[in-house]
Amino acid sequence: MLSIFYILIFPGFLFLSAFGLAAQFVDRKLCARLQNRVGPPWFQPLADFIKLSAKEDIIPEEANPSMFKLMPVLAITAAITAIFYIPLWSVNPIYAFSGDLIVVLYLLTIPTLTFFLGGWYSTSLYSRIGAVRALTQLFAYEVPLLMSILAPALLADTWSLKEMSLFYSAHPFFWLFNILGFAISMIALLGKLEKVPFDIPEAETEIVGGTFTEYSGRLLALFRLGIDIEQIVGAALLAAVYLPFGLGLGPVAGFLLFVLKVLTIVCMLSILRTIFARLRIDQMISFCWKCLAPLAFIQLFIDLVLKGFIVR
Numbered sequence: 001m002l003s004i005f006y007i008l009i010f011p012g013f014l015f016l017s018a019f020g021l022a023a024q025f026v027d028r029k030l031c032a033r034l035q036n037r038v039g040p041p042w043f044q045p046l047a048d049f050i051k052l053s054a055k056e057d058i059i060p061e062e063a064n065p066s067m068f069k070l071m072p073v074l075a076i077t078a079a080i081t082a083i084f085y086i087p088l089w090s091v092n093p094i095y096a097f098s099g100d101l102i103v104v105l106y107l108l109t110i111p112t113l114t115f116f117l118g119g120w121y122s123t124s125l126y127s128r129i130g131a132v133r134a135l136t137q138l139f140a141y142e143v144p145l146l147m148s149i150l151a152p153a154l155l156a157d158t159w160s161l162k163e164m165s166l167f168y169s170a171h172p173f174f175w176l177f178n179i180l181g182f183a184i185s186m187i188a189l190l191g192k193l194e195k196v197p198f199d200i201p202e203a204e205t206e207i208v209g210g211t212f213t214e215y216s217g218r219l220l221a222l223f224r225l226g227i228d229i230e231q232i233v234g235a236a237l238l239a240a241v242y243l244p245f246g247l248g249l250g251p252v253a254g255f256l257l258f259v260l261k262v263l264t265i266v267c268m269l270s271i272l273r274t275i276f277a278r279l280r281i282d283q284m285i286s287f288c289w290k291c292l293a294p295l296a297f298i299q300l301f302i303d304l305v306l307k308g309f310i311v312r
Helices: 002-008 013-034 044-053 065-083 100-107 110-120 125-156 161-170 174-192 217-242 251-275 281-311
Strands: none
Touching (some): 013 065, 044 217, 065 100, 110 125, 125 174, 125 281, 161 174, 161 217, 174 217, 174 281, 217 251
């Protein structure tokens, strides 16, 4: 029964859905204010979800119905599963084992793969162009994201998020040496969430809606909700890796601090997507491999040197 509560209520589906819609409102409202617009009311994300859910699901004649319907569900499932291994209000996540950091990074890769498969099996030209762009982006940002998150794990000498939290709680000033990795992870997370300037797979002015061109109704609503949940889980991962302070304050204070850290990262993502314009796919790949990857190597080198001094 407790496992069902974790999956369906907290910190699973209901909590992540509500928090994801709230974070979407914060993102849209802040972006609007930065552009000198009023922005949506607080209930707009929920109203959009209800409106889409009430519409008919239209499946193209040439599409694969099973794959077409399965992909949104798989995207949400993968994102929700990842939250169980991330420390939220204490150093102890719901489930933990040695190597869970790698599992979380793997689970956060699955939504992008579902975007590709959903678009590919839609058999629409626009959807397939968006799907290929989504997969191409994956190979660009995933390596810098992986290296930037593994660098703090290398310093802590563990692949466990729980043990990383314990290490950085005992060495609170070591997070200062990972600021470069935090900046790289923030930029890579923009690519993972396909937000400006990396919204190339869903470029409405170029390829209609990209991967989601043929999606409508409840299936599109689930895809949108999956992206909102992925944003929360991605922000929670960065908070656990780079901002692991305040995990021993108790359940209430620790949870409020967790919400504050996640919303802070969401606001930073919103600011970044507001001040930049969309890149071309070749520019995005070039930027990731020529700029982000070398910087991630520098972060790894910094942590290796620091680890050598700790061992001595």
